[in-house]
Amino acid sequence: MPGFFLHASAVMTCTHFAPVRIVPTQTRVTVSSQFVATASSALTVTGCPFTVPGPKPQPCVTVKWILLSNRVLVNGEAVLLQATPGTGAGICQSSEQIPQGPPNVTTMQQRSLGG
Secondary structure, rough: OOOOOEOOEEEEEEEOOEEEEEEOOOOEEEEOOOOOOEEOEEEOOOOOEEEEEEEOOOOOOOOOOOOOOEEEEEEOEEEEEEEOOOOOOOOEEEOOEEEEEOOEEOOOOOOOEEO
């Protein structure tokens, strides 16, 4: 499935509206003057308020991205893709790797496509 390249300045939140920071591991390829995110890029969540009944804290701490490019590689790694702004093609996870739901991508570049 084709999609737009995800990059370091894409604005994303976890399921519970805490900000997600994309930290690319490569510094060679850019789109819209921002580094492209690859499979080894860190997607970290800060300040998620989620707590399960009990009250055991289960905040989102990371996002596992699912939609990767098949044909476009950067330094031998697949590029993270997002079809359009909206529900992200990933899953937010707690520190225990419990799925919390999809992230929400609100702002991203919409020029460079990959598949």
